[in-house]
Amino acid sequence: MLPFIRLDLAQLTAYAPHSEGDLTAPVLPFALTKADQSDRLDTNESPFDLPDTLKQVLAQAYQERIEANRYPDGGHIALKRAIAEYVNESASLPQNQVNQAHISIGNGSDELIRSLLIATCLRGEGSILVAEPTFSMYAILARTLGILVAAVERSSVNFAIDLNAAEAAIRQIQAPPVRVVFVVHPNSPTGNALTDAEISWLRSLPEHILVVIDEAYFEFSQRTLVEEVLQRHNWVILRTFSKAFRLAAHRVGYAIAHPDLIAILEKVRLPYNLPTFSQLAALTALTHRQQILRTIPQMIEQRTQLTQKLTQHPALQVWSSTANFVFFRLHKEWSDKPDFLLHRICATLKSQGTLIRQTGDGIRITIGNEEENTRTFHRLKAALDQYL
Numbered sequence: 001m002l003p004f005i006r007l008d009l010a011q012l013t014a015y016a017p018h019s020e021g022d023l024t025a026p027v028l029p030f031a032l033t034k035a036d037q038s039d040r041l042d043t044n045e046s047p048f049d050l051p052d053t054l055k056q057v058l059a060q061a062y063q064e065r066i067e068a069n070r071y072p073d074g075g076h077i078a079l080k081r082a083i084a085e086y087v088n089e090s091a092s093l094p095q096n097q098v099n100q101a102h103i104s105i106g107n108g109s110d111e112l113i114r115s116l117l118i119a120t121c122l123r124g125e126g127s128i129l130v131a132e133p134t135f136s137m138y139a140i141l142a143r144t145l146g147i148l149v150a151a152v153e154r155s156s157v158n159f160a161i162d163l164n165a166a167e168a169a170i171r172q173i174q175a176p177p178v179r180v181v182f183v184v185h186p187n188s189p190t191g192n193a194l195t196d197a198e199i200s201w202l203r204s205l206p207e208h209i210l211v212v213i214d215e216a217y218f219e220f221s222q223r224t225l226v227e228e229v230l231q232r233h234n235w236v237i238l239r240t241f242s243k244a245f246r247l248a249a250h251r252v253g254y255a256i257a258h259p260d261l262i263a264i265l266e267k268v269r270l271p272y273n274l275p276t277f278s279q280l281a282a283l284t285a286l287t288h289r290q291q292i293l294r295t296i297p298q299m300i301e302q303r304t305q306l307t308q309k310l311t312q313h314p315a316l317q318v319w320s321s322t323a324n325f326v327f328f329r330l331h332k333e334w335s336d337k338p339d340f341l342l343h344r345i346c347a348t349l350k351s352q353g354t355l356i357r358q359t360g361d362g363i364r365i366t367i368g369n370e371e372e373n374t375r376t377f378h379r380l381k382a383a384l385d386q387y388l
């Protein structure tokens with residue numbers, strides 16, 4: 001270990017996007033031709049690239065309007081306005097109810113998660129609370145900042161948060177106390193939306209605890225707590241362009257919160273955190289949102305079909321999902337070593353060119369296009385038949 005590095009960082013391993021240790025992966029992703037590519041159903045991206053017509057708009061704008069030698073707009077003004085308009089529309093709110101003062105934009109919502117952690121918990125001032133299984137980035141980013149993570153469980157029946165345990169954790173953890181609760185609506189990897197009981201519990205949390213509601217999958221679930229964020233100064237909603245908006249390559253996420261909290265996020269972020277081309281891509285996507293979001297009913301239909309097919313397999317316990325992925329576990333009676341089996345299944349599919357994600361004691365499959373979903377189901381079924 002390098003002697004000048006914080007001791008707690010020695011225990012951490014770097015986050016490995018896609019599966020770890022893939023030595024065959026090319027260094028430049030764009031050197032791949034589309035034909036070589038696996039079915040990538042492991043990171044919840046959209047299977048649909050941006051339409052060609054919109055790529056042309058962007059390419060032309062790059063050629064004619066972007067000055068590569070100039071820094072980006074560090075205030076994100078045009079994009080904030082466009083996001084605010086979309087947020088109002090998405091929550092059926094009157095125009096200008098949410099405005100640019102309620103919006104902060106990050107280099108992916110990952111950056112916003114880190115900014116929130118920096119603003120709340122750093123210097124030993126706070127711990128965070130998560131309910132597992134959930135999005136791993138909250139805990140990963142917290143640990144890189146030396147922030148303690150308290151985890152409570154979810155029901156193994158419906159993945160509802162164990163609210164008694166959460167209450168107890170908040171009461172008992174004092175060094176340092178819980179400053180932030182992270183929830184995903186709907187949760188990843190399990191696909192369940194917040195229940196009324198969970199929302200009531202979030203409402204009951206005191207004002208010195210920040211509630212982060214991650215709506216990364218809003219466009220699929222169509223459930224949002226935006227209206228309520230306007231009333232509650234200790235709530236913040238996160239959303240992203242990486243999923244339904246098909247812009248994962250451009251790294252754009254945003255926070256919706258009371259202007260006072262937004263002002264803090266603006267203080268914490270790097271001045272030019274969002275490249276000009278990413279701002280333009282997000283703006284273009286919002287301008288053409290009807291066209292871009294048109295694939296969603298199709299993906300929901302595919303989700304229904306895949307869920308039904310998986311449910312018919314006697315070894316699988318499958319949950320219904322309100323996002324763009326499906327989660328299942330192995331029934332206990334079918335395996336006394338589920339982790340080992342799940343690992344084998346994922347490895348087998350990977351060797352066949354299908355990437356799915358082992359997580360939360362189960363497997364999460366992103367909804368791809370119809371062909372990918374069909375192929376993945378057949379490969380999965382064959383692997384199950386082979387190993388069970």
Ligand SMILES: *Cc1c(COP(=O)(O)O)cnc(C)c1O
Binds near residue numbers: 216251252
């Ligand atoms: C995919 C995802 C995000 C998106 O992160 P970006 O950094 O915006 O790509 C955020 N939260 C959750 C729960 C996700 O699944």
